[in-house]
Amino acid sequence: MNTPNLTIVVPCYNEEEVLKETINQLTNVLEDLIKDNLITNESSLLFVDDGSKDQTWKIIEEENSWNPYVKGIKLAHNVGHQNALLAGLESAQHQSDCAISIDADLQDDILVIRTFVEKYLEGYDVVYGVRDKRDTDTFFKRTTAIGFYNFMKKIGINLIPNHADFRLMSKRALQELTKYKETNVFLRGIVPLIGFPSTKVMYDRKERFAGESKYPLKKMIAFAMNGITSFSVVPIRFVTVIGFISLVLSGFTGIYALVQNMLGQTISGWTSLIISIWLIGGLQLVGMGIIGEYIGKIYFEVKRRPKYAIETDLYSLENMKYSTLLEKVLANKEI
Incomplete structure (x- = not known):
């Protein structure tokens, strides 16, 4: 050579x-x-x-x-x-x-x-x-x-x-x-x-x-997120899995509540209700954030702007x- x-x-x-x-x-x-x-x-x-x-x-x-x-x-x-x-x-x-x-x-x-x-x-x-x-x-x-x-x-x-x-x-x-x-x-x-x-x-x-x-730290986190979302769709699939698990759990919970009601053992559950709402709401916001991250990348990609001048x-x-x-x-x- x-x-x-x-x-x-x-x-x-x-x-x-x-x-x-x-x-x-x-x-x-x-x-x-x-x-x-x-x-x-x-x-x-x-x-x-x-x-x-x-x-x-x-x-x-x-x-x-x-x-x-x-x-x-x-x-x-x-x-x-x-x-x-x-x-x-x-x-x-x-x-x-x-x-x-x-x-x-x-x-x-x-x-x-x-x-x-x-x-x-x-x-x-x-x-x-x-x-x-x-x-x-x-x-x-x-x-x-x-x-x-x-x-x-x-x-x-x-x-x-x-x-x-x-x-x-x-x-x-x-x-x-x-x-x-x-x-x-x-x-x-x-x-x-x-x-x-x-x-x-x-x-x-x-x-x-x-x-x-x-x-x-702020730039390191942004750099890591860029690397993850640029090369993998696993985070979006993870959101889908979490949604499916939540759906199954809510189904079992509904059946359990129905059975308890038929047996006359209804229990007041204000605390558990609020926690459930916050949990599901939090999961939804996280999911929307991850999906939004990918949509944002698509937004910048389709513009095809030069990377530097x-x-x-x-x-x-x-x-x-x-x-x-x-x-x-x-x-x-x-x-």
Whole structure:
């Protein structure tokens, strides 16, 4: 296999506190890989600014002016981590033989990027970075994460446990990824569907280098709900089962009440009546909420709105300049 052109895609949202250190460390990784002839010297770091409100884009522009590896895409507004990452991957597939996605917070072990590339050279199209343990997480986050992966497995969704979005994808895997047109993007569920040869690389996750997490509890819950409802209709079927069970129980209760009335043993049941009303009412509201979640997804899908808009693209622009320069050089050689 020829030496690949690698792009490392880094989605960024308000990462001014950590970004310079991230660029410095990833630049060192690229230089080492180039030195060892594992990747070409046209390989790059692609930072996708997801509508940051701080100095993130300014830092990217400054680094781009002197660091030959740093490229950038500025999205017109905040579209969320998954869409920002997708924007970077879709841009990278045109210029690269493979792309690695990684968050800007330096929690993922950048030293295993070398192993990713080695696995790619062995013939794997997708290489998943999988956490070896979750010691850096709080008890709550660790417990809920394990529960989430177990639940997803039980309802038939094929996820890689303890894998976030730290992965390598080959050019043909990226091209297949672009064929998935859904608006509700959940890459951790989509990538395993591609089905090309894949492998895992274990690593230890670190503490965040600087700044605050961009995934508070509210966003984590929304992310989990998006993953569940994007890949399974089990929740709707569960509502149907609950409705059927409630219907059967109400039938037995009705028969029991009728028999008691015939035997003259009618018992006043105000409390039980109110509890039953609240229970059934609650189940109905939950069912309507789950069904509404799916209807809402259909609503957004049928609109077919673009998932992101690129305001400034330093990546494609510089590659066009490079291609034009290369064409001129080749033309002069022919003359």
